[in-house]
Amino acid sequence: MKHTTNDSSFQVSTDRTRLDVPMIYRFLSENSTWAVGISRTVVERSIENSLCFGGYLDGRQVAFARVVTDYSTFANMCDVFVIPEYRGRGYAKQLIRVIMEHPSLQGLRRFTLNTTDSHTLYERFGFTAPQRPDTVMERYSPNIYLT
Numbered sequence: 001m002k003h004t005t006n007d008s009s010f011q012v013s014t015d016r017t018r019l020d021v022p023m024i025y026r027f028l029s030e031n032s033t034w035a036v037g038i039s040r041t042v043v044e045r046s047i048e049n050s051l052c053f054g055g056y057l058d059g060r061q062v063a064f065a066r067v068v069t070d071y072s073t074f075a076n077m078c079d080v081f082v083i084p085e086y087r088g089r090g091y092a093k094q095l096i097r098v099i100m101e102h103p104s105l106q107g108l109r110r111f112t113l114n115t116t117d118s119h120t121l122y123e124r125f126g127f128t129a130p131q132r133p134d135t136v137m138e139r140y141s142p143n144i145y146l147t
Contacts, residue, residue: 010091011056012063012098019047019054020061027064027081029145033116035079037145046079051104055082055095062086063095071104077113092121100125 025043028035046066055063063082069075077099082091099105115122130136 009057010089010094012095013054013056014051014102015054016047016052018056018061019052019064021047023061023083024064024079027083028079031084032079032081034114035145039145042145050078051102053095053099055091057086063091065095065099067099067102067105069105069108073109075105075108075111077111080113080118092118093124096121096125 021044024047025038025040028043029038029040030036050066050068052066053064054061063086065077065080067075067077080092080095082095105111111127113122113127119127
C-alpha cells in the first residue's frame with residue numbers, strides 16, 4: 001500500500017520507487033551520527049525490509065525515515081533525517097506526523113526509536129523514556145560499519 005500526503009509544498013510518500021537511494025546511502029554513510037561507514041548493500045537491504053517514508057520538495061527527496069514492523073504489535077522507527085540545508089523548516093515534524101498517522105501503524109502495543117538529540121521532537125508524538133528500563137536489553141555494536 002502506498003501512502004502519500006501533501007502539506008504545503010512538502011510531500012511524504014511510502015512509494016519505494018520514488019526513493020533516492022544514492023542520496024539516502026550518502027547521508028547515512030557519510031553524515032549520520034549512527035551509521036557512518038554503512039555499505040550501500042546494507043542500506044538497500046534495510047530499505048527492502050522496512051516501511052519507508054520519503055519527504056519531497058518539488059520532486060526532490062530531502063527527508064527519509066523507515067519503520068521496521070510486524071504491522072500488528074511492534075514498530076521501530078529508524079534512520080530519520082532531513083538533509084542539512086532543509087532543516088529548521090518543520091519537515092521532520094511533518095514526516096513524523098505522517099508516520100504516526102499511517103494506517104498500517106495503528107494499534108501497535110509498542111513503538112520504539114533511539115535518539116541521542118531529538119527527544120523534544122519525538123515527545124510531541126507521545127514518545128517517552130521506557131516505562132520499565134529494567135526490562136529493555138540490547139546487543140549494540142556502534143562501530144560495526146567501520147570494520
